[in-house]
Amino acid sequence: MIPAPFDYYAPTSLAEALTLLQRHGDDAKILAGGHSLLPAMKLRLASPSVLIDINKVDELRGIKVNGTVEIGAMTTWSAIEHHAALAKACPAMADAVGLIGDIQVRNRGTIGGSLAHADPAADMPAVVLAVDAQIHVEGPNGPRAIAAADFFTDMLSTALEPGEIITSITFNSHGAGEGSAYAKFPHPASRYAIVGAAAYVKLENGQVTACRVAITGAGPKAERQPAVEQALIGTDGSADAVAAAAAHAGEGMDMLGDIHASEEYRRAMCKVYAKRALLKAIERAR
C-alpha cells in the first residue's frame, strides 16, 4: 500500500504536459483520475519514477453535444453521467457510466484514463466500439485520430504511441431510428464488467439496417461481434431475431475464466447480455 518513490509534476497546459512526457520518456506516466494507476503503484505492480498529473489541464475537460459528441479526455464519469443532452445523444454511454464502480470512483475516474488503461473489464471500451468513436490523441508528431476499432490491441494495450496523450473522444449523436444500450454483469467486488455488452442499432422502415455490438469483460480486450451484427442486419429486430443473432456472441473470442466466472459461464453470459443490450437498443430506436 506504499508506492515506490516518484517525482510529481502538475502541468497546466497540454503543451507543457507533452513536453514533460517527452523529456521523461518511459519513466513517466500520465496521472488522470488515478483510479487504476495509483492502486497499481501501491501494490507495486507499477513503479513509474515520474508522474505527470494532468488534472489541471482544463482544455482536456468538457462535453459538447450537437450533431457529434465530443468528450474531453479528462472528463469524469460523473460529469458524463449528469449530462442530459449526452444521455439522449447516446443512451449506451449513459447506461455504462451509471454502472461504473461507485460514486467515489465516478467522481475521480476519467474517460481518457479508462481508454488509455484498456482494462479488459472496463465498460467504456465496449461503448466506444459500438458507437464507432474516434479517439483523438496528441504527441511528439502532432495530433491524430484513431478509430475505436483500431485502438484496443490486446490486454491493457492500445494503439497509443510513446509520448502520446488522449485529448478527446468524438462520435455521432444518435438520430431518428437509432438506438443504443449497454448491459452489464458486474463483478460483485470491483463492479467492473464480468461481461458487458454495448449495442447500437439503426432501424429503417422496420428493418435493422445497421448494427454494432461489442463485448467487454469476457476476453483479454473489448471486441466487436461481427457474427451477431451480420445476423441481425436485415431482420425486423424482433425478439426472436435478436435471440438468434445474440447466440453468436462471443464467437471466436478468447474467453477469460477466474474464480468469479468460468470460461464456459462467461461464454453463455456473452449471449445473454448481447441479447439484453440489443433488445433495449431496438426499443429505444423505435
Place this chain on the structure above:
Amino acid sequence: MTATEMKERLVGRALKRREDPKLITGHGNYLDDIKLPGMLHIALVRSPHAHAKIVSIDASKALAMPGVVAVFTGKDMLDINPMPAAWQAAGVKNYPVPPRALAVDKVALVGDPVAMVVAENRYIARDAADAVEVEYEPLPAVVDARKAVEPGAPQIHEAAPNNIVFEWECGNKAAADAAIASAEVVVKEEIINQRLIPTPMETRGSIARYDATTGEWTVWMTSQAPHVHRLLLTAFVFGVPETKLRCIAPNVGGGFGQKIFCYNDMAFTMWAARKLGRPVKFVEDRSENYKYSTHGRDHITEAELAGTRDGKITGLRVKTWANIGAYFSTVAAGIPTTLYGRIITGVYKIPAAYVHVTGAYTNTAMVDAYRGAGRPEASYLIERMVDRFAAEIGMDPAEVRRKNYIQPEDFPYDNGLGLLPYDSGNYEPALNKALEIAGYAEFRKQQAELRKQGRYLGIGISSYVEICGIAPSAWMGGQGWGAGLWESANVRVHLTGKVVVTTGSLPHGQGLETTFAQIVADELGVPYEDVEVQWGDTQGTPFGYGTYGSRSLAVGGVAIKRSVDKIKEKARKLAAHLLEANEADIVFENGRAYVKGSPDKGKTIGELAAAAAVAYNLPPGMEPFLDETSYYDPPNCTFPFGTHVCIVEVDPETGHVKLLRYIAVDDCGNQINPLIVEGQIHGGIAQGLAQALYEGAVYNEDGQLLTGTLMDYAVPTAAMVPHIETDHTVTPSPVNPLGVKGAGEAGTIASAQCVMNAIIDALAPFGVKHLQMPATPERIWRAIHGK
C-alpha cells in the same frame, strides 16, 4: 420536579448514538492517528510461499539504506514466548502451535512474517523490506481441512501429527447412530461453511513505547480486549510483571472478532521498542490484513438428519472438519467446539444428536472468532438440514419447524449437548409474526402462479437461537477457556454530581457508550448528559474481559447496574444520616432520597454525592465518596432467538439473485435502545447475506489467497443490501436483572441460511436440493442448467 413525579425513562428509547458525531465527522482517534515523538515504523518481510523452509535471510542491502534503523528476524526474538493458546478444546488433547512474533526456520502461510525492518518512516521501511533477500526451500502445501488430516498430507508442524489440532465430540453417539439407523427418513448433505474475511474498516496494528528507567511499556493497540492482551503479553509472552505494561485501545474501527486475539505485532513492537529505546509503530495495510489477520468459519461438514414421515425430527449426526489455519490463534479451538457443537440442534427438540469436530492445521490464515463465532455455522447447518428434510417429506418448512420447536414450558431447556440450559424462549410467536409480515400463504400462491410464467421466486425461513452474554466463569473454565469471563464496572459520582462510569467492556461500534449512559441515567435518576462512560485503557479501568460474544450488555451492562445499586445503597445510608431518619424509611426514586411519607424532605443524588465527597458529616464508619466497583459473573449465558424470512427472485438465464424482501423478527429480551438494536441487526444481516451471496476467501492449491484485495473479495456495499423489515418479540431473560440478552451477532447468525433457503426454494422446480455458499450467479446457473 417533585419527588413523586417520574423522570422520563430513557431505557427503551431510541436515542441517537452519542459517540457518532465525533466518529462520523472524522474526529475519532484511531491507532494510525497516533504519532509519538521519535517514533519508528515497521515494515514486514512476508513469505510469498504457503509452506517453506527459510534457508537464509540477508538484510545487508536493507541495512545499508539511509533511514533504516534495524532489521530483525525471528531468531532475534527467541527470548520471548509464542502467542498464548488461551482457549483449547475442552476435555481432549490439543496440539496448540501458536505463532511466534516472527517465523523461525520455516513459514506456514503466505504472509508469514520472516523479518521486520525498522526505519525512520513507513516509506523507507517498505522500500527496505523489499531489499531483504530471503531464500526459501518451498514445501508442498495443503489448504483444505479435510485433506490436511488425510494420510500423506504435507505435515505443517512437528508438534501436531497429521495436522490435527484436536478431535472433539459432544452429544450421544450411540443414540444418534440408533436414531439414524432406525429412521423412516434420513437426509444427508455435505455442507460447506466457507471461509470469510472479517474486514473491519480499520485494519490492525500496535504502537509500543518503552521506558528503560522503569522497565514499563505502553502499547496502543487495535483491541477488543486490552486487559486480556496485557495479561497475555506480560504473563505468557514476555514473562514480566503484569504491572509493567499499560495497554490502550483508542477508537477501534470495527472488529467483528478479529481484534479479540493476541497478535504477533503486539509482541514484536514491544520487543523492538525495548531493544531500540524508541517508540515503534506497525499498522497493517489491507493486503496484510487479508493475508495474515484471522479469518472466520471454514467448515466442511457431513450432516445426517433423521425423522418421521409426519415431520418429527428424531436424530442428528454431524461430522465437521474445522480449518484452524497455519497456527493456533488465541481462542481458535473454542469456536468450532463449545460455540458450535453444543448448540447444533438450534431451536428444535431433537432427542438424539452427536457432533464430532476435527480441528486441522492448513497453510492458510488463522481462523478464529468472526461475528457469531460458531453459532452461524451451527444455525446454518441445522436450518439447511431442516429445510432439506421438509422438502424430502413434502411438508411445508414452516410446519416442520412448528412441529419440532422447543416449547415455552420446556425452559430452562437442556439440549443434552453440554451447554448451559437455554434461559427463556417462545419461538412460535416470532415465526408467526415473520410469516404474517411476509404474507406467507399469499406468497405461496403467487409463487406457483409466477412459476408458470417462468419466474422463479423463493421464500426462506430461518429460526435461530444463539448464545449471548458469554460467561459464567466456572462453566467457561470447564469449556477449556483459560481464565474467568465476568465483567467489571466502576461507577463514581463526583462532587459536582457528574457520574463517571468505567467499564471493562470495549465498545468498538456497538453504541455501548449510549446504552450504558441510558441505564445509569435511569437507575441513578441523573440527566443523561451527566453520565460519562470511559473504557479502553488498562490504567484507570478495572480489569475486564472486553467486548465479544454479544456479552457487553448482558454481562458488562449488568456489572454497571450492580455498581449503581451499591451507590444507591450507600446514598440511602447517607441520606438517612443527614435526614435523621431510619434507613429503612428512605426511598430512593428519580435521583432523590427522601423519607417515606414526606417526599419534600429529601436529598438529591447530587447533594448526597457532594456530602460524600466533602465528607464533613458522614455516618460513623462510612468512607467518603460515592464510588463502587462490581465484578459481575452471571449464572448463565442468555439465548436470544427469532425468525427471519426472506423472498428472492432468481434470474434463470444468468443465475442472479434479487433480494425482494428481508424480514427479521428478533427477540433479544428487553431492549435498552431499539435504534441501536436495529442497527446491530442490520449490520449483522448485511454480513450474513454477504456470506450467502458474495463473500468467500479462496486459496488455490498452492496456498495463494486469490481473494487478497477488496477488488476480488466481495464485501457488499449499501446498494447490495436490501431494505430490512425489522420487528421483534420480547421475552426477557431471567438470567440478569436487566432482562437483556444481546443483539450484536444475531443478525449474522440468522441470515445466511435464510437467504440460502429462499434461493433453494426458488430452484425447487429444477430439482435443486442444496447449494454451497456463496450462491454466486454461476453456481446457480450451473444448478439450473445441470452443468
